[in-house]
Amino acid sequence: MxxxxxxxxxxxxxxxxxxxxxxxxxxxxxxxxxxxxxxxxxxxxxxxxxxxxxxxxxxxxxxxxxxxxxxxxxxxxxxxxxxxxxxxxxxxxxxxxxxxxxxxxxxxxxxxxxxxxxxxxATQSLANKSNTAFSTPKEKPKRIVLNSSGGILYLQLEEIISLEADGRNTKIQLKDGQQVLSSNSLKDCQQMLENTLFQKIHRSIIINLAYVKKYSRGRDAYVIMENNQRLDVGLNFKDELTLVTSLFEK
Structure with a gap:
């Protein structure tokens, strides 16, 4: 921007x-x-x-x-x-x-x-996220297509809790407890996830806002996901995350 x-x-x-x-x-x-x-x-x-x-x-x-x-x-x-x-x-x-x-x-x-x-x-993206959050959730979930050492990964967005950079690769934490590794970079994943409920909260972390259980907004901010995964929120991402999560508190 x-x-x-x-x-x-x-x-x-x-x-x-x-x-x-x-x-x-x-x-x-x-x-x-x-x-x-x-x-x-x-x-x-x-x-x-x-x-x-x-x-x-x-x-x-x-x-x-x-x-x-x-x-x-x-x-x-x-x-x-x-x-x-x-x-x-x-x-x-x-x-x-x-x-x-x-x-x-x-x-x-x-x-x-x-x-x-x-x-x-964050202010500019609120409208897009609002439309996504409150649209009729009956349609077949969109999916993301990623590369891996074993072939191609087809993952529905609702399966994904978080994505973390792992060097040039990306670790993906799934709702069922599995963790998969993609050879796509986190930047690649971020581009694929634009205008969805996925939010970057750290230079190396993207989360699915639908699975945030707790957001601690203190000095050392962090989120707790539904799988009890604790993830740090980067200093430069705190204000944007606060604005976006406020959408779900109304």
């Missing part, structure tokens, strides 16, 4: 530095405007309708917090950027998805961008 972004910072050096960091480390993000204050930021947001706004806090005339008040509905993600740690508590009380302390750490920048991608990707 690609994002458009706006940078709002009263310091020209700060704007250019962040733009360069984004260009070099976050290929999914296109910076469409650089703004020197809140009012120019508001204008650019209305013009470009970005997915993401990198927003400095300490600026002349209006602080970054003031920008939020110009919008009745915040339909973009905000990442605050500041050199002052004392703003952190107030920032966490806003709709912002992240907070970056200057000088900006590259790993933290990449993490927050992945967080935005996960959140917005």
């Amino acid at each position: 690609n994002l458009t972004a706006i940078i709002v910072d009263d310091e020209a050096r700060g704007r250019r530095a962040l733009q360069q960091l984004v260009a070099e480390n976050c290929p999914e993000v296109e910076v469409v405007a650089l703004c020197h204050d809140v009012l120019s930021g508001v204008k650019a947001i209305n013009q470009y309708q970005p997915n993401l706004v990198f927003l400095d806090i300490e600026m002349p005339n209006y602080s970054g917090f003031k920008l939020i008040e110009f919008f009745d509905e915040i339909n973009f993600d905000i990442v605050f950027t500041t050199a002052y740690e004392q703003h952190a508590i107030r920032a966490f009380k806003t709709p912002a998805i992240g907070y970056l302390l200057k000088p900006i750490n590259i790993d933290e920048l990449i993490d927050v961008v992945h967080k935005v991608i996960s959140k917005q990707g």
Whole structure:
């Protein structure tokens, strides 16, 4: 998923530095405007309708917090950027998805961008998953066709509880307790499972949402499947999984 972004910072050096960091480390993000204050930021947001706004806090005339008040509905993600740690508590009380302390750490920048991608990707996929979840389940289940050392595997989706990367192969845990090994990569499997109830929860794990028994959303998030299999949820997948599983709680 690609994002458009706006940078709002009263310091020209700060704007250019962040733009360069984004260009070099976050290929999914296109910076469409650089703004020197809140009012120019508001204008650019209305013009470009970005997915993401990198927003400095300490600026002349209006602080970054003031920008939020110009919008009745915040339909973009905000990442605050500041050199002052004392703003952190107030920032966490806003709709912002992240907070970056200057000088900006590259790993933290990449993490927050992945967080935005996960959140917005989940929002877009909710309608598809909703239609799948609540459509009439009387039709013959779809199946997935995979390669294995012994030939070809024909697996109905309702048989599969989880898939885990095993090097270049994929281990598949089945409802009946069997585990089979496919020579297809996890990425191959993910592409075959698009627009189904299967959800990636870790860079090496895909689960069938129909078999989630428990989702622990704490710091070290994990899911318990119907077969009592415990699977860790990756940091960059927590927000998306929370959004998707909320569909089943309504």
